[in-house]
Amino acid sequence: MQLHFSSGSPDSHACESRREGNWIVFTCPQCEEFERRINFETGEQHTTPSANPYILHQGSFMPAGFEADHLGAN
Numbered sequence: 877m878q879l880h881f882s883s884g885s886p887d888s889h890a891c892e893s894r895r896e897g898n899w900i901v902f903t904c905p906q907c908e909e910f911e912r913r914i915n916f917e918t919g920e921q922h923t924t925p926s927a928n929p930y931i932l933h934q935g936s937f938m939p940a941g942f943e944a945d946h947l948g949a950n
Contacts, residue, residue, distance in 0.1 A: 891935030902935040 891902040891912070898917045904910040907926035910933060914921050926933070 888932035888934045891933050893935050893937035895937070895939070900937045902933070902937070904933055907931060907933075 889904045889906050889910075891904050891910070893900055893902050895901070898915050900914045900916055902912040902914075904926065907928070909924060910926040910931075911924045912921065912933070912935070913923075
């Protein structure tokens with residue numbers, strides 16, 4: 877499982893991600909109020925926008941160990 881969202885803009889902020897149960901939570905280290913949650917089982921999404929609507933955000937999530945286990949790394 878790998879999740880990714882992107883604004884497609886070179887001027888966007890890179891978000892950090894973590895898992896909380898069935899939710900992947902993306903937060904922006906530069907915009908404290910920004911949060912995007914994606915439920916990987918249902919596809920449901922919730923976003924709390926940043927105070928500046930012109931800032932675009934992007935992020936990805938890969939579970940710890942997934943890359944090494946599934947990409948042939950030792």
